[in-house]
Amino acid sequence: MNGSGESSAEQLLSRPGVQRFPSSRLDLFTARGFLSPAQCSALIELIETNHRPSTIADYNGDDAFRTSSTCDLPQEHAVVAQVVAALSSLSGIDPAHAEPLQGQRYEVGQEFKAHTDYFEPASHDFDRYCAVPGQRTWTFMIYLNEVEAGGATRFKVIDKLVQPETGKLIGWNNRKPDGNPNPSTLHHAMPVRRGRKYVITQWYRERPWG
Ligand SMILES: O=C(O)CCC(=O)C(=O)O
Numbered sequence: 001m002n003g004s005g006e007s008s009a010e011q012l013l014s015r016p017g018v019q020r021f022p023s024s025r026l027d028l029f030t031a032r033g034f035l036s037p038a039q040c041s042a043l044i045e046l047i048e049t050n051h052r053p054s055t056i057a058d059y060n061g062d063d064a065f066r067t068s069s070t071c072d073l074p075q076e077h078a079v080v081a082q083v084v085a086a087l088s089s090l091s092g093i094d095p096a097h098a099e100p101l102q103g104q105r106y107e108v109g110q111e112f113k114a115h116t117d118y119f120e121p122a123s124h125d126f127d128r129y130c131a132v133p134g135q136r137t138w139t140f141m142i143y144l145n146e147v148e149a150g151g152a153t154r155f156k157v158i159d160k161l162v163q164p165e166t167g168k169l170i171g172w173n174n175r176k177p178d179g180n181p182n183p184s185t186l187h188h189a190m191p192v193r194r195g196r197k198y199v200i201t202q203w204y205r206e207r208p209w210g
């Protein structure tokens with residue numbers, strides 16, 4: 001178990017079904033069927049019963065930048081505990097470094113415009129978000145359903161589009177090999193055009209969450 005919030009290609013690829021996207025600019029991995037349809041429906045139910053408008057760190061003046069709803073998933077719920085443990089076992093990262101697992105719901109027209117998950121080191125809010133747990137290291141996101149139309153995650157710099165699929169995981173390293181934030185992780189949750197989209201996200205930090 002890794003105590004620095006760090007995973008690796010070797011660790012992730014040791015699990016059957018994990019694939020690496022070929023790119024020298026970014027460490028990006030996918031795994032289909034990481035969660036079962038039953039686990040996905042249980043998580044959708046939790047998101048449906050407890051969500052609020054999403055927010056962003058470092059507000060940029062665009063009220064339409066992130067229009068989804070967010071759910072702080074209850075850690076004591078069995079399926080949430082299972083997912084946290086499964087992601088820790090996949091990544092090799094100590095769950096103490098995990099932020100609380102979050103769910104997102106996107107309705108038709110909702111999106112999260114192009115952004116990176118790390119906090120800008122020079123930003124106003126850096127200390128507020130990172131003083132205790134440090135920077136975000138890895139992101140793991142799981143799609144909980146098939147969206148009728150739209151809702152893909154687009155990695156603009158490497159020109160990769162990931163389509164939502166029940167139980168499919170994507171994960172990436174937010175830093176470059178030298179440890180600095182990697183701008184090639186820029187991604188856009190494209191607007192849903194028909195249906196709804198549900199995802200959960202696990203962000204890991206350099207130090208224990210708290
Ligand atoms: O919903 C997606 O496809 C991406 C979500 C995302 O990038 C985020 O919540 O940081």
Ligand SMILES: [Fe+2]
Nearest residue numbers: 115116117187
């Ligand atoms: Fe993101």
